[in-house]
Amino acid sequence: xxxxxxxxxxxxxxxxxxxxxxxxxxxxxxxxxxxxxxxxxxxxxxxxxxxxxxxxxxxxxxxxxxxxxxxxxxxxxxxxxxxxxxxxxxxxxxxxxxxxxxxxxxxxxxxxxxxxxxxxxxxxxxxxxxxxxxxxxxxxxxxxxxxxxxxxxxxxxxxxxxxxxxxxxxxxxxxxxxxxxxxxxxxxxxxxxxxxxxxxxxxxxxxxxxxxxxxxxxxxxxxxxxxxxxxxxxxxxxxxxxxxxxxxxxxxxxxxxxxxxxxxxxxxxxxxxxxxxxxxxxxxxxxxxxxxxxxxxxxxxxxxxxxxxxxxxxxxxxxxxxxxxxxxxxxxxxxx
Amino acid sequence: xxxxxxxxxxxxxxxxxxxxxxxxxxxxxxxxxxxxxxxxxxxxxxxxxxxxxxxxxxxxxxxxxxxxxxxxxxxxxxxxxxxxxxxxxxxxxxxxxxxxxxxxxxxxxxxxxxxxxxxxxxxxxxxxxxxxxxxxxxxxxxxxxxxxxxxxxxxxxxxxxxxxxxxxxxxxxxxxxxxxxxxxxxxxxxxxxxxxxxxxxxxxxxxxxxxxxxxxxxxxxxxxxxxxxxxxxxxxxxxxxxxxxxxxxxxxxxxxxxxxxxxxxxxxxxxxxxxxxxxxxxxxxxxxxxxxxxxxxxxxxxxxxxxxxxxxxxxxxxxxxxxxxxxxxxxxxxxx
Numbered sequence: 238x239x240x241x242x243x244x245x246x247x248x249x250x251x252x253x254x255x256x257x258x259x260x261x262x263x264x265x266x267x268x269x270x271x272x273x274x275x276x277x278x279x280x281x282x283x284x285x286x287x288x289x290x291x292x293x294x295x296x297x298x299x300x301x302x303x304x305x306x307x308x309x310x311x312x313x314x315x316x317x318x319x320x321x322x323x324x325x326x327x328x329x330x331x332x333x334x335x336x337x338x339x340x341x342x343x344x345x346x347x348x349x350x351x352x353x354x355x356x357x358x359x360x361x362x363x364x365x366x367x368x369x370x371x372x373x374x375x376x377x378x379x380x381x382x383x384x385x386x387x388x389x390x391x392x393x394x395x396x397x398x399x400x401x402x403x404x405x406x407x408x409x410x411x412x413x414x415x416x417x418x419x420x421x422x423x424x425x426x427x428x429x430x431x432x433x434x435x436x437x438x439x440x441x442x443x444x445x446x447x448x449x450x451x452x453x454x455x456x457x458x459x460x461x462x463x464x465x466x467x468x469x470x471x472x473x474x475x476x477x478x479x480x481x482x483x484x485x486x487x488x489x490x491x492x493x494x495x496x497x498x499x500x501x502x503x504x505x506x507x508x509x510x511x512x513x514x515x516x517x518x519x520x521x522x523x524x525x526x527x528x529x530x531x532x533x534x535x536x537x538x539x540x541x542x543x544x545x546x547x548x549x550x551x552x553x554x555x556x557x558x559x560x561x562x563x564x565x566x567x568x569x570x571x572x573x
Numbered sequence: 574x575x576x577x578x579x580x581x582x583x584x585x586x587x588x589x590x591x592x593x594x595x596x597x598x599x600x601x602x603x604x605x606x607x608x609x610x611x612x613x614x615x616x617x618x619x620x621x622x623x624x625x626x627x628x629x630x631x632x633x634x635x636x637x638x639x640x641x642x643x644x645x646x647x648x649x650x651x652x653x654x655x656x657x658x659x660x661x662x663x664x665x666x667x668x669x670x671x672x673x674x675x676x677x678x679x680x681x682x683x684x685x686x687x688x689x690x691x692x693x694x695x696x697x698x699x700x701x702x703x704x705x706x707x708x709x710x711x712x713x714x715x716x717x718x719x720x721x722x723x724x725x726x727x728x729x730x731x732x733x734x735x736x737x738x739x740x741x742x743x744x745x746x747x748x749x750x751x752x753x754x755x756x757x758x759x760x761x762x763x764x765x766x767x768x769x770x771x772x773x774x775x776x777x778x779x780x781x782x783x784x785x786x787x788x789x790x791x792x793x794x795x796x797x798x799x800x801x802x803x804x805x806x807x808x809x810x811x812x813x814x815x816x817x818x819x820x821x822x823x824x825x826x827x828x829x830x831x832x833x834x835x836x837x838x839x840x841x842x843x844x845x846x847x848x849x850x851x852x853x854x855x856x857x858x859x860x861x862x863x864x865x866x867x868x869x870x871x872x873x874x875x876x877x878x879x880x881x882x883x884x885x886x887x888x889x890x891x892x893x894x895x896x897x898x899x900x901x902x903x904x905x906x907x908x909x
Binding site for chain 1: 766779
């Protein structure tokens with residue numbers, strides 16, 4: 238179990254000593270985790286998680302549908318926790334990206350939610366090009382912090398998870414989409430618009446037989462993300478990622494061959510990150526990975542081992558130390 | 574001409590006001606530029622370049638051959654400048670990488686010099702696995718600074734060239750090999766062993782028909798670097814990169830098709846950098862690029878334009894503002 242340990246900068250194992258949470262006596266906060274498939278809203282106080290609710294991410298209606306859903310879920314979650322909305326000291330939002338800045342406020346330009354980016358061929362039931370997020374939240378709450386979900390998860394993994402004490406590292410989610418948060422020389426990378434880490438849209442292969450929600454054909458997300466698996470392999474009998482992964486775990490030869498190829502593609506992206514940034518470790522999370530790590534982890538690690546040894550030697554791929562809670566704690570990390 | 578201008582963080586054109594050089598009254602320094610093909614050593618003083626000599630990089634003999642060559646060239650260059658070696662205040666070395674730290678001193682582990690990394694199939698006339706560099710220089714000079722050549726060139730381009738005022742940027746050389754220096758949020762990236770930027774060894778294509786000096790098959794450097802062109806296309810009548818590039822410039826259809834494919838591969842690597850790090854601009858140099866920029870620049874830019882617009886919109890590929898002098902000034906930037 239890596240959930241109870243982490244490697245230090247010097248590569249030594251360290252005990253994981255810090256429990257995620259607010260400081261003693263701190264006022265309650267809401268943590269919102271917006272993914273391409275579902276939204277989770279948790280209320281935290283100094284004692285821990287007071288309430289948590291999830292719902293499928295809205296993909297229909299007007300472009301304020303998502304922010305209205307988030308506000309409604311915060312209210313419901315507060316009610317479950319027995320708190321008025323006004324008791325919240327802050328709202329942390331960890332969301333799939335990218336973001337665009339419009340009139341000084343962040344909007345979502347997310348390929349797995351905004352159907353207008355790749356057009357009708359991608360099959361999303363809307364033609365949204367971007368979604369207001371920061372403005373409607375700030376109209377209600379005085380303290381709001383919104384970050385890319387993988388940047389937030391990276392912060393959580395560095396504070397409480399598998400990346401404690403690691404100065405050169407990444408967090409990568411293999412979920413509905415592929416997202417990444419990057420840290421080099423002890424600093425989280427942001428870039429010109431805070432969108433550093435969108436390396437799921439990297440090209441590592443010539444396969445151009447898959448359309449990404451961003452409009453690219455054949456980028457990593459288009460080839461391996463949870464929603465890509467369904468689109469690419471339904472005709473071979475795998476209606477969704479779970480069906481394929483179960484078949485591969487049971488040893489079905491055709492399913493294993495597909496998993497080998499998916500891991501080759503994502504593993505190359507991880508290798509590209511390591512040699513571009515001279516990383517020490519990458520923590521992996523997301524629903525596709527977390528539910529199948531024994532199947533996937535050695536296949537991903539094999540794409541690093543033995544290549545350009547001066548940069549990859551000793552580099553570890555680690556399951557997220559916070560496990561399936563990494564998304565919730567990512568949002569918490571933003572406001573604690 | 575971008576050599577007289579640069580874009581600011583806000584994307585505006587700025588005049589290039591600062592001339593590369595030492596402060597008035599500063600003592601002379603040596604700048605050493607170690608490439609996979611040749612080594613250049615310059616002596617600079619406050620008035621400018623006092624002397625400059627170049628020689629082909631040694632690839633035979635014992636593993637101290639390279640450091641002995643560097644020391645000899647510094648002596649010769651000092652003699653040409655009419656200075657004793659003892660007059661040098663510092664030695665700056667900008668070298669192709671990667672580096673490895675052995676007994677606290679940097680050694681070179683460079684695929685285009687060390688023949689032992691990929692073995693005999695790569696055709697280098699030695700079996701070196703690494704080359705001492707810092708230790709023999711420090712035995713002679715009290716002040717030595719060694720950096721990856723593209724990190725040094727990035728510093729020079731940010732101080733005096735096309736990247737002045739740009740906080741999220743890269744310098745990329747297309748030369749004997751492919752090298753990169755990276756800057757995000759105003760800070761040059763180093764990584765766990767200072768080897769960040771070795772993204773020339775990235776995979777962007779499934780073509781595995783080319784052996785890199787690092788031992789990889791089909792990475793970007795193996796497919797497009799100057800020495801790769803000779804290895805891959807000699808059988809088609811292009812004995813070296815220059816022959817191919819002249820034929821393409823003259824409109825030879827087969828040569829143009831090869832150039833299109835090389836630019837697709839390198840352009841994808843540049844796109845990968847931009848979306849991974851949310852960059853504003855990339856400055857390009859190196860002998861292959863500098864001698865053919867009208868042919869190559871639009872083909873590379875085409876690999877960015879229109880892809881994942883929220884990250885690539887407005888991102889510029891720029892010829893190095895320091896032109897063919899970027900290597901010399903890179904070494905100078907380390908000690909001025």
